[in-house]
Amino acid sequence: MAMMKSKYAYLKEITKQLYNMKTAEVSTELEGTTPPSVFIGSYNYPKVYAGPLLTSETNSEIMDQPESWINNHSTQKQIIDYRLNLVRGKQTIGIYDLENNYIEKLQEVSMASRSILSEAEFNKKPQGMMIGREESPHGPSGTLKKFDIENVKWDHQLEKTYYDTDLKAADAVDILHKKDIPFSQIQKAFSVGSMGEAKNRKLVPTRWSITAVDTTIANKLLEDVKYYPTIDTYHVYEYESLGNYYAIVEIPTPWQFEAMEAFINYKGQKSMIFTDYENNKGKKGYSRLGGGYYAAKMAVTEQLYNDKKQAGVFVFREADETYIPLGVFNMRENIRYALRQKPHEFETLTKALEYVDSRLKLTVDEFRAAGDLLDDTVKQRQTTLDQFF
Numbered sequence: 001m002a003m004m005k006s007k008y009a010y011l012k013e014i015t016k017q018l019y020n021m022k023t024a025e026v027s028t029e030l031e032g033t034t035p036p037s038v039f040i041g042s043y044n045y046p047k048v049y050a051g052p053l054l055t056s057e058t059n060s061e062i063m064d065q066p067e068s069w070i071n072n073h074s075t076q077k078q079i080i081d082y083r084l085n086l087v088r089g090k091q092t093i094g095i096y097d098l099e100n101n102y103i104e105k106l107q108e109v110s111m112a113s114r115s116i117l118s119e120a121e122f123n124k125k126p127q128g129m130m131i132g133r134e135e136s137p138h139g140p141s142g143t144l145k146k147f148d149i150e151n152v153k154w155d156h157q158l159e160k161t162y163y164d165t166d167l168k169a170a171d172a173v174d175i176l177h178k179k180d181i182p183f184s185q186i187q188k189a190f191s192v193g194s195m196g197e198a199k200n201r202k203l204v205p206t207r208w209s210i211t212a213v214d215t216t217i218a219n220k221l222l223e224d225v226k227y228y229p230t231i232d233t234y235h236v237y238e239y240e241s242l243g244n245y246y247a248i249v250e251i252p253t254p255w256q257f258e259a260m261e262a263f264i265n266y267k268g269q270k271s272m273i274f275t276d277y278e279n280n281k282g283k284k285g286y287s288r289l290g291g292g293y294y295a296a297k298m299a300v301t302e303q304l305y306n307d308k309k310q311a312g313v314f315v316f317r318e319a320d321e322t323y324i325p326l327g328v329f330n331m332r333e334n335i336r337y338a339l340r341q342k343p344h345e346f347e348t349l350t351k352a353l354e355y356v357d358s359r360l361k362l363t364v365d366e367f368r369a370a371g372d373l374l375d376d377t378v379k380q381r382q383t384t385l386d387q388f389f
Contacts (some may be wrong), residue, residue: 014323036110076243118147234251235352
């Protein structure tokens with residue numbers, strides 16, 4: 001737990017610079033669109049602040065589509081501009097109070113297939129901004145007096161799971177993912193109680209729902225992945241974007257997983273490495289890396305499932321001094337993008353790690369020393385080779 005606290009303390013320090021950035025200017029009335037987007041807070045749970053994210057711009061879909069940001073090679077500045085131009089409307093709602101007109105509107109927003117014309121009136125002029133640990137930031141927020149939307153065209157697959165009140169939420173998430181519904185859409189619908197058995201539906205804070213959906217998808221995919229044949233050689237996938245370098249090393253063993261995150265020389269501070277792992281039996285307890293662990297695991301299991309292969313996986317991530325925390329989409333979407341590229345192939349783990357070492361600013365040995373699984377795996381390989389010779 002100490003590691004998680006220190007990681008969050010480190011990220012909190014980094015995010016201070018965001019508070020000097022400019023947010024949307026807005027009065028007590030806002031006419032425009034929602035991307036579509038909803039945000040559920042966790043403060044004062046089980047009574048929470050729930051509401052839409054709104055903008056005066058008419059074409060706003062890109063503002064809440066993390067999948068598009070990486071594919072379109074958006075810059076950090078562009079993403080920050082998207083997010084800080086979103087105004088959060090909110091009202092206090094009990095998490096089980098779904099049968100009211102306001103929440104029904106939010107559910108409609110969560111299932112929309114495109115941005116929605118909307119009008120909002122606030123009690124006071126929205127102020128401030130939100131910088132989250134797992135969620136992407138947003139601009140000023142204010143309590144809503146009135147919120148109206150145009151007629152909404154629902155996504156057909158989300159509509160089906162909404163009306164199937166006997167379908168468990170985990171199964172709905174799995175079905176929607178396998179139907180290629182974007183992660184961000186599934187997560188939003190999940191957070192406003194638009195899926196699951198009728199008796200279990202409730203509002204889920206955005207931060208929690210991101211991790212819940214990542215975890216659900218990964219664990220469902222792993223049920224199949226663990227029966228697939230292992231890969232034959234050692235694979236290294238890599239990608240660099242938004243102040244991050246990622247290397248994903250896959251090795252020919254049954255499923256095991258370690259995520260390692262390094263933050264390098266931020267404002268002259270010493271570089272920090274945070275790690276967590278699971279073996280073939282899975283993970284117990286919440287990860288000390290927070291939501292990024294589950295986002296990385298989801299991306300990796302998705303690729304293995306699609307390839308009908310099994311592997312042990314080590315994720316190296318280095319965030320340099322230009323990096324700004326913008327949410328765990330960074331881990332998920334960058335790793336997904338990396339895994340769509342052609343891998344470098346090696347005959348041994350030593351050769352694979354030598355390649356990664358040549359690409360990192362830190363060293364593989366520093367990552368090994370900070371973690372558990374990679375170090376054990378390297379030592380086992382060395383012991384096996386010693387016995388062989």
